[in-house]
Amino acid sequence: MVATTRAFSLQRWQPLLIAALLWLLAFFLFSQQGIWATILGSLFPFADPVLFERASLLRLVIQHLQISLTSMVLVILIGIPLAIFCTRRQGLAFLPLVENIVAVGQTFPPVAVLFLALPIFGFGTLAPILALFFYGLLPTVRGTLLGLRAVAPELKDAALGSGMNGLQLLRRLELPLSLPAILAGLRSSLVLIIATTSIAPLVGTGGLGVPMLAGLTTNNTSLLLEGAIPVAILALLSDYTMRSVERLLTPWRT
Amino acid sequence: MIEFADVGKRYGKVAVLEHVSLRIEKGELTVLIGPSGSGKSTMLRLINRMIEPTSGKILLHGKNTLELDPVVLRRGIGYVIQSIGLFPHMTVLENIAVVPSILGTPKEQRFERSKELLDLMGLEPTTYSKRYPKDLSGGQQQRVGIARALAANPEVMLMDEPFSALDPITREGLQDEFSRIRKTLNQTIVFVTHDIDEAIKLGDRVCILNDGKIQQYDVPEIMLRNPANEFVANFLGEDRELKRLSRVSVKEFMRGVQHAPKDARTIRDSTTARDALVQLLNHRDELFVKNEQGQIVGVVELNDFGVR
Numbered sequence: 291m292v293a294t295t296r297a298f299s300l301q302r303w304q305p306l307l308i309a310a311l312l313w314l315l316a317f318f319l320f321s322q323q324g325i326w327a328t329i330l331g332s333l334f335p336f337a338d339p340v341l342f343e344r345a346s347l348l349r350l351v352i353q354h355l356q357i358s359l360t361s362m363v364l365v366i367l368i369g370i371p372l373a374i375f376c377t378r379r380q381g382l383a384f385l386p387l388v389e390n391i392v393a394v395g396q397t398f399p400p401v402a403v404l405f406l407a408l409p410i411f412g413f414g415t416l417a418p419i420l421a422l423f424f425y426g427l428l429p430t431v432r433g434t435l436l437g438l439r440a441v442a443p444e445l446k447d448a449a450l451g452s453g454m455n456g457l458q459l460l461r462r463l464e465l466p467l468s469l470p471a472i473l474a475g476l477r478s479s480l481v482l483i484i485a486t487t488s489i490a491p492l493v494g495t496g497g498l499g500v501p502m503l504a505g506l507t508t509n510n511t512s513l514l515l516e517g518a519i520p521v522a523i524l525a526l527l528s529d530y531t532m533r534s535v536e537r538l539l540t541p542w543r544t
Numbered sequence: 545m546i547e548f549a550d551v552g553k554r555y556g557k558v559a560v561l562e563h564v565s566l567r568i569e570k571g572e573l574t575v576l577i578g579p580s581g582s583g584k585s586t587m588l589r590l591i592n593r594m595i596e597p598t599s600g601k602i603l604l605h606g607k608n609t610l611e612l613d614p615v616v617l618r619r620g621i622g623y624v625i626q627s628i629g630l631f632p633h634m635t636v637l638e639n640i641a642v643v644p645s646i647l648g649t650p651k652e653q654r655f656e657r658s659k660e661l662l663d664l665m666g667l668e669p670t671t672y673s674k675r676y677p678k679d680l681s682g683g684q685q686q687r688v689g690i691a692r693a694l695a696a697n698p699e700v701m702l703m704d705e706p707f708s709a710l711d712p713i714t715r716e717g718l719q720d721e722f723s724r725i726r727k728t729l730n731q732t733i734v735f736v737t738h739d740i741d742e743a744i745k746l747g748d749r750v751c752i753l754n755d756g757k758i759q760q761y762d763v764p765e766i767m768l769r770n771p772a773n774e775f776v777a778n779f780l781g782e783d784r785e786l787k788r789l790s791r792v793s794v795k796e797f798m799r800g801v802q803h804a805p806k807d808a809r810t811i812r813d814s815t816t817a818r819d820a821l822v823q824l825l826n827h828r829d830e831l832f833v834k835n836e837q838g839q840i841v842g843v844v845e846l847n848d849f850g851v852r
Contacts, residue, residue: 448629451594451702452643452692453619462646466633542633542676 302541305534312530316523321348330512337512342501351520354497357415358480358487358524361422365430365479368423370472373434374460388431396428400486408493418490426483433475437468470540477532484525488517498524545570545732546591546700551600553586553756560586561756564600568749573726573733575743578753578779584736587753588702591734592621604700619647622693622701622731626708628685630677636662636688637673643696654695661691664725683714690722694729703735707742719745740780744768744787752776765791789818789849794833797849798842804832813841821849 319325323346331340341347375381376388395403403421411417441464449463465472488499498517505513546568553561561583568574576584589595590602593614602609609617630639637658638645644654659669665687677685686706693701707715723746726733737743743750744764751761752775759779760772768788771777780787794815804810810832811820820831824846833842 444625444627444629445631447594448623448625448627449631449642451592451618451623451625452646453615453617453621454646455615458646462642463631467631469633540633542678 299541302538306531306538309527309531309534312527316527317348317351319523320351320520323347326516330515334510334512337510339510340512341516342504342513345496345500347516347520350496350498350500350517351524353495354484354487354499354521354524357418357422357490357495357497358484361419361426361483361487362476362480364419364423365426365483366476369427369430369475369479370434373431373438377435377438378456385435389435392428392431395424398425400425401489401492404489404493413494415495417493418487418495422483422486422490425486426479429478429482430472430475433471433473433478434468436475437471438464440471441467470536470543473532473536473539477529477536480528480532481525484528485521488521545605546734547603548587548590549601549603551587551590551597551602553583553590553595554598559756561590561597564756564758566751566758566761568732568734570732571730572748573735573746575747575750576734576736576753577738577740577743577750578759579738581755582753583756584738584753585704588704588734588736591700591702592618592623594618619643619696620698620700622696622698624686624689624693624701624703624706626705628682628689628709630685630688630692632677635674635676636667636680637669639677639688640691640695642692647696649696658691658695661694662688664694664728665691666721667691681714682710683718686710686718694731699732701731701733703733705736705738708737708739715742722746741787744791752779754779764788786818786821789821790816792817794820794831794844795842798833798844799848800842801832802840804840804843808832810834810840812836817849820844821846824849 323341326347327341330337334340342350345353372388376385398406400421403425404418407417407421407424411420445463445467446459449459454462487497488502490497491499491503498521500517501513502517502521505511505515505517548564548566551561551564552559560581564583564587566587576587578584586595590597591604591609593609596610604612604617631642634642637655640658640661641649641654644657649657659673662669662672667684667687672680672684672688677688680688686709690703690706693703707718710718719742735743735746747764749762750764750767752759752767754775760767760776762772765788767776768780768784768791771780771784777784793813794811794817795813797817797820809823809827809829811823811834813833813835815833823831824844830843830845832840833844835841
């Protein structure tokens with residue numbers, strides 16, 4: 291029965307399949323150290339070294355994604371429930387507070403957040419992950435709040451009048467209808483976090499920021515680009531992937 | 545069946561309903577009607593506790609609704625609203641099956657029932673089951689809305705201006721179809737409208753409200769004949785005698801005869817007195833009335849309407 295009402299449609303899955311192929315292609319490209327050396331070497335013949343020597347590009351990409359995705363998981367696990375809580379009757383009082391804290395988190399420059407986290411968590415991975423989480427929280431929380439508050443009152447009236455309880459209202463009506471806004475929020479958070487992870491090496495972790503920082507301090511554009519280009523690729527691909535997920539999960543919109 | 549016992553509802557100092565007592569009989573369609581702000585929707589929403597009374601109580605099957613769990617209460621009451629309120633992320637079939645689904649009816653069973661209802665509401669299940677609400681016209685959406693309210697086979701149905709947002713032609717079609725379908729079901733229906741013609745057409749009983757008070761509660765024929773006060777008379781309109789004719793059969797006015805001339809104009813005995821009158825005004829002669837078997841049973845002229 292489910293199969294007939296939610297028929298598999300290639301048209302809907304297509305963008306996600308394309309995204310998967312693009313990811314494979316990107317990782318293949320990151321693993322080809324030689325190609326990067328040749329291209330960057332011909333663009334910047336006087337760069338020394340052309341590529342970062344203490345870690346391969348693939349390794350840096352994986353480190354980068356580990357940091358970004360860990361922060362992202364925290365954003366999902368804390369941001370969405372927080373927004374849901376603030377729109378329930380019991381949590382309504384916290385709504386302005388949460389909105390303000392979350393907004394402050396993003397108006398703070400990420401470098402400052404990073405260094406504020408430093409004395410508390412010390413050098414290592416924990417400080418950047420928490421700083422990035424705090425920094426990336428806003429779009430997700432705001433998207434979820436926006437989505438939940440945009441559910442038409444007459445739909446809630448119909449749902450409650452049909453005998454749904456609070457949990458059923460949330461699960462069967464509010465969350466599915468807010469999904470586009472929530473996913474859009476997650477997409478912004480993800481792109482923001484992936485881009486900002488570049489400054490994580492300032493407090494002593496890895497990632498694509500490592501060659502970028504090295505390049506900046508030694509005036510080596512080749513090293514800078516070795517970090518910057520893959521970050522841009524990761525951010526663009528994440529954006530595209532999230533858009534495909536949005537289309538797949540909300541077939542009733544188009 | 546449903547009883548309002550001295551019910552009052554106020555918001556702060558504003559009284560929306562005052563001392564309302566009303567008994568709604570099992571299996572009947574009761575229309576609540578009145579101008580905006582008369583309290584008709586409030587009365588309806590008090591029944592399924594979307595609103596709670598400030599004073600008095602509402603009894604359903606003799607039980608005080610305030611002592612029941614509102615969620616359980618609502619699952620046993622069909623609910624149709626003016627804005628229709630179909631869930632845009634669910635297919636037509638999933639929308640209809642919402643209440644059985646929250647009641648835990650197995651998937652196969654609830655979709656089977658939903659398809660039957662879709663069919664009953666005049667929508668071909670194979671065509672419409674998998675569509676989303678946005679792909680339906682307003683009239684089709686409200687058909688699905690009514691099917692959704694019927695899905696768990698509730699004993700009581702509440703309908704809050706279900707046809708008001710539709711265009712006049714769709715509305716009239718749906719009214720006709722709804723009265724036809726209703727005869728095959730046995731729901732007790734409470735129906736809110738602001739359209740007096742709709743109230744007279746559909747209601748077994750009509751309750752006219754103004755300023756939060758019941759003005760008159762009666763079967764339409766009696767109400768049209770004997771309005772309880774000036775407000776009711778005005779609300780029913782100057783043409784209330786004509787409206788009354790639309791509720792009665794031409795048989796009430798005809799004189800019994802057995803034979804008709806060869807080229808005589810004939811009408812069926814199921815024709816309303818109003819339609820017979822319209823035909824007489826158009827053609828200025830007599831109309832012979834025949835029964836289901838085609839036998840002549842009577843005749844009417846304009847004069848026959850005059851003596852009553």
